[in-house]
Amino acid sequence: MYDTIVVGSGPAGITAAIYAKRRNLSVLIISKNDSALQKTDKIENYYGFPNGITGKELYQNGLKQAKNLGIELIEDEVVSIEFSNNFTVETVNSEYEAKTVILSTGTNRTTPNITGIKEFEGKGVSYCAVCDAYFFKEKDVAVLGSGNYAIHELEQLKPIVKSVTILTNGNEIVENRSIEAEVIEKPIKSFKGENKIQEVEFEDNTKKQISAVFIAQGTASSKDLARKIGARIEENHIIVNENMETTVPGLFACGDCTGGLLQISKAIYEGAIAGLSVLKEH
Ligand SMILES: Cc1cc2nc3c(=O)[nH]c(=O)nc-3n(C[C@H](O)[C@H](O)[C@H](O)COP(=O)(O)OP(=O)(O)OC[C@H]3O[C@@H](n4cnc5c(N)ncnc54)[C@H](O)[C@@H]3O)c2cc1C
Numbered sequence: 001m002y003d004t005i006v007v008g009s010g011p012a013g014i015t016a017a018i019y020a021k022r023r024n025l026s027v028l029i030i031s032k033n034d035s036a037l038q039k040t041d042k043i044e045n046y047y048g049f050p051n052g053i054t055g056k057e058l059y060q061n062g063l064k065q066a067k068n069l070g071i072e073l074i075e076d077e078v079v080s081i082e083f084s085n086n087f088t089v090e091t092v093n094s095e096y097e098a099k100t101v102i103l104s105t106g107t108n109r110t111t112p113n114i115t116g117i118k119e120f121e122g123k124g125v126s127y128c129a130v131c132d133a134y135f136f137k138e139k140d141v142a143v144l145g146s147g148n149y150a151i152h153e154l155e156q157l158k159p160i161v162k163s164v165t166i167l168t169n170g171n172e173i174v175e176n177r178s179i180e181a182e183v184i185e186k187p188i189k190s191f192k193g194e195n196k197i198q199e200v201e202f203e204d205n206t207k208k209q210i211s212a213v214f215i216a217q218g219t220a221s222s223k224d225l226a227r228k229i230g231a232r233i234e235e236n237h238i239i240v241n242e243n244m245e246t247t248v249p250g251l252f253a254c255g256d257c258t259g260g261l262l263q264i265s266k267a268i269y270e271g272a273i274a275g276l277s278v279l280k281e282h
Contacts, residue, residue: 029072
């Protein structure tokens with residue numbers, strides 16, 4: 001049992017972990033070990049680097065700083081967070097318990113650019129299996145995705161719905177898990193229906209009847225994880241107060257996932273506040 005688990009090792013997560021650790025809390029960082037920083041060539045607007053610094057170097061420096069402080073860091077992908085007495089953070093490979101959780105998984109991917117997805121949001125397009133599966137009890141549904149997160153959503157749906165088909169939209173399905181469902185790897189042209197989703201049409205003009213599609217592309221984002229546990233989301237970001245508390249007690253969020261200025265300086269500020277705020281829970 002940890003005092004706090006930080007999900008993400010970008011500037012927000014590392015800073016939150018440092019502040020929490022320096023107040024003697026037991027801290028675990030779980031991260032897929034990448035960051036928006038890795039996509040950044042040169043950073044010239046962050047304090048203290050007169051000649052700029054590459055994103056990769058800044059990211060590695062952050063990891064080193066956390067490790068030097070004795071912070072435990074596990075490389076894994078978080079697929080779900082649940083609460084009952086304490087938080088359980090479920091990853092692809094294991095489960096971890098904590099009294100508090102700090103979400104700092106950056107900004108989420110854009111919604112897949114497939115005709116019908118925006119139009120049918122709330123009318124068959126869902127972003128949360130655990131929240132919406134029951135609405136499609138005994139129906140044929142699909143999961144859009146090809147990675148571990150998609151497989152996790154499949155497992156959530158299977159006991160409730162009639163059938164689940166995985167739609168990878170032209171991508172290869174992840175190979176390290178056994179999948180008990182139909183997998184269609186064909187590229188998708190559109191989702192169609194009258195007032196609600198009724199079918200998916202593929203690029204080769206074939207079709208399949210479905211009543212819902214659960215979007216689970218790539219990795220679960222902060223927004224996906226927060227939504228599952230009941231935290232308030234608005235537009236594309238998690239709602240927090242000035243202490244970086246979400247609407248779920250004990251669950252904090254910081255950095256790009258809370259919206260606003262998507263810059264390192266803001267991620268650092270919010271990480272510091274989150275790392276200090278978790279103290280109040282102990
Ligand atoms: C091309 C580009 C250029 C940029 N240039 C600048 C610049 O010049 N100056 C500036 O200030 N900012 C710049 N930014 C923005 C800056 O990189 C971000 O604001 C900052 O990295 C946000 O930090 P964060 O910690 O919130 O998220 P991130 O740095 O994105 O970190 C997110 C972390 O969460 C982890 N993660 C995500 N999902 C999961 C999961 N399900 N399970 C486990 N781990 C997960 C990731 O592995 C990562 O460790 C740039 C961004 C981009 C993309």
